[in-house]
Amino acid sequence: MENSFYFSFSTHRRSYSLRLNRRKTQWTAMIIVVVLIALIVSLKLLVNVNSKQSESMFSLLGNVKTLQSNNESLFQANLSLSADVGQSNELFEAVDARIGLLEQLVSETDQEAEQLHNPDYFSRIELASLSYKHRLNMLNWLPNGKPLDYHRISSSYGKRLHPISLRRSKHRGIDLSARNGTPVYAPADGFVEYTRKNHNEGYGNMIRITHGLGFMTLYAHLKTLKVKNGQFVKKGQLIALSGNSGASTAPHLHYEIRFLNKSLDPKPFMNWHIGDFDSIFHIVKDVPWDYLNLQLHNLSTLPAPLLSQLESQLKAPSELKDTSISTEALKETFIPIAA
Template identity: 45%
Template sequence: MRRKLVLTLTTTRGSRQIFLHQLLAWMLLIFLLMSAASFFVSNWLLVQTQDDLSTLERDHEDLNEQYQLLMGTQRLYISELDDLSESLSMLSANNSRLAKENALMGSSLSDLEARLGLTEQVSEQSLEQRIEWAQMAARQRLSLLHSIPNGVPIEAEQINDSYGMRMHPVLKRRKMHNGMDFKADPGTPVYATADGVVEYAGYRKGSGFGNLVVLQHNFGFKTYFAHLQKVLVKSGTFVSKGQKIALSGNSGRSTGPHLHYEVRHLFRPLNPAPFMKWGLDNFEHLFTEIEEVPWESLSAMYPLNQAELQ
């Protein structure tokens, strides 16, 4: 008996049987299985595709964020480059200004070196070394110019008598004149010619000086200011160069209003004229013209020429 597939359909009107051939039945079964498999595979592929799309969307968002970050970084770089360009421009301008200032400084420094008597060998050194030597030389010279008498002690009309032998106007005989007489009206200010201490201030009896101020200075120097109208300092007090210490007059043995000014070293009178002319511009001049002072011992403390600065 041949095998047949019987399909029974049941409805409200009753049952109905349908007989199919076995091959047709297998074909129908395979079709149904393939349809089911295709359905599941299609659903799986659809889900996988949706996952891939979601991943792509996330990747796109990440790339967009990275692009925005990159654009922001690029704008930051551009801003930094602009700032750097501005800084370089300012640096270039500053370098130009510094070059001009260095040129001016070099010119002024050369003038100062000339006044200080520095050698060409010193001038050929670096700017820093030149400045250091110039500062040292200036300090040494200014220290000596404040310690040793220099300059004029009064604004006088003229010099009546200089240092040296003369006919004394009162005694009427030749006598050594140990100072310099400046013709000046009574009450003319008298100034200290160096830093020092007041050794004597007042009327000196029997000396002929009248009102007298004696100042002690460094290195054994003294200055005398005589025939004063009024003394403005007291013994034992310190005075500085340029300080007003008295008023000129006609006291003591004098034939007219004037200031008698002396420079002494260890009680030995010296010609005041070289001291009055002494300054930065002729600093070496004093040490060669005044031979009575042993300047060699002083040079051990303060170099008196450019060779010892090197």
């Protein structure tokens, strides 16, 4: 009886009793204690493992952030390096373009020296400078650039429907829409061959200027004339104010360029400048540019007294028949072109 335990309990209907063996109960308790201890040890081990894994994860996250920061720094450095490389490439291209231009100038001036049969007279740099001066002289003698500050091209060169007669005909110039009274400037050196004012038909008030080497420019529908017949003008000089005179539907400048009295499209000449000097030679085919270049070079090499005498005659063209410049002297200044 001492090795047993009795438990009893009852309800209002019946009673219950439970007998437990003391020895069996002790073994059961021991097993439960062992199991609890094993569970506690396992939980502790799991906690330690999770703690280490968390620490490793936090360490990995820190490394990832560091790598991201390093990657961003490398990306910015790469962008900066790319920009530097781009600037360097642009600089190299600009230097290469300048070298190409100098080589072209040197080549051209070498050809000039061969034509003059004296290739050793100038150094290569002096000949390149001479070629540049030749280009500036050409831009002073021949019409180039815009004759006025205009809003738009209201009518281009070539075939068109006339705004007044409503007939299809060739437009021998270009119409530049501009505010009434806009200053008009000479596009090259020359002398005023013809002026007309107080005229309300056709071209209205107009000016015609003769330039060097067979070129002529015409300005129509003007408001006010600032030059007179026979007057010598310089490139960039004010010659008139634009208007709406004659057969005109709105204020504008009718601008013409002619070579040996043959009309040319003025637009390529308006875009012609020292920075894009050669393009016009390929666009305008109706002008013998090689011949004109050679003649201009010969004019630039005239003796000073003969050149000043020729300029004085240009300023007074009506007296050209009385010039004292001999025909033989003029012939000597031009090199004949082989057929």
